[in-house]
Amino acid sequence: MIETEEQLGGRRLEPGEGFSFACRPGLACFNTCCADKRLPLFPYDLLRLRRGLGQSSAEVLAGFVELEEDPVSGWPVLRLRLTGEGRCPLVGETGCRVYGDRPAACRTYPLARAAAPGEKGQPAREVFLLQEAPGCLGWREPRQLSLEVWVEEQGLKPYQAANDRLLGLVMHPRRRGRLYLTSEQTHAVILALYNLDVFRQLAATPDFARRFGFGAGSVAEALASDENLLALGQDWLTGQLFGPPASAPGRTKKKAKGRGR
Ligand code: SF4
């Protein structure tokens, strides 16, 4: 679900190293790169696409997304579904139709980011890789950039924060090796992480907080904000897949059994 450095490929950007890149409409390659790529969509990508397109989460899923299973981890992976011509369904004559809400992978290029959980509550560890795509003329542009400027300019911080939070689920301590999810569990993953409008209906049921051990206040906060709702969905899903946290009040304590990968 979250790709590793090995899966992403490319040369590692060393600490403090800059790079030269610019993407602009006047380049001969403009718009050509929004094709032939099976872009991964993370939960926060879906949240933003839904917002940018002004559609329900179910409409975005039905209209633009395909589902597969990662053969290594067993996690459901969502990707942008290409058109019959192999183009991204969201590219128009003048560029990306959802530019302000485009997915993290589109924002991050010409870099890619791999992340792993930090030790003992520390922030996630991250690595950026240079991804020189064939035919991309942006690399010939003279504009010098630092990683920090690129992350800021591309509005990547909320995407990275949401994806780092997701690491707590996909690399859960109770996970042992490859997952073999039942169809009900796969449905729960899609519901809680991607189909937020439907998950909101579940979270709004009167006994949701009591049934699943959440505070009424945190559920109310989630119902008022898509970002908080996604966080609640992740917490709910974590309980569905791996059981309650060891410190959950009123529940049987389970000891974490070591990190599976
Ligand atoms: S190929 Fe590179 S420079 Fe050209 S439009 Fe795509 S990202 Fe921009």
Ligand code: SF4
């Ligand atoms: S979402 Fe936008 S930027 Fe990303 S591949 Fe599609 S058209 Fe290009």
